[in-house]
Amino acid sequence: MRPDLVLSDVMPPGRDGLALLGDLRSDPVPDDYVVKPFRPxxxxxxxxxxxxxxxxxxxxxxxxxxxxxxAC
Structure with missing residues (x-):
């Protein structure tokens, strides 16, 4: 089962968010990102x-x- 959306911080405590992003990208999925600070x-x-x-x-x-x- 594939999630419809993954929302994560690139600097979560205890894990490298960029490594998580790399794991997610190993499976071809569309991606997007919002930089901080962002407007809600x-x-x-x-x-x-x-x-x-x-x-x-x-x-x-x-x-x-x-x-x-x-075909004719």
Whole structure:
């Protein structure tokens, strides 16, 4: 199971946040980051965007493939 969103500090206590980011990037996933200090409204907006994109990606495999033109 893959999470829809991982929100982490790059300097968490007891772990190197950049190492965590490297672990996450070893599996190809879209990523984004917000630098500190950040505006809470920006963090909320970007979080919403990524969660919406995740739900769209989940819906794609269930969608029927596009019709291919027939060869004459």
């Amino acid at each position: 409204a920006e963090l909320i907006a970007r979080t919403r965007v990524h969660l919406e994109l995740s739900s769209f990606r989940e819906a794609l495999p269930a969608a029927a493939p596009p019709a291919r033109p027939s």
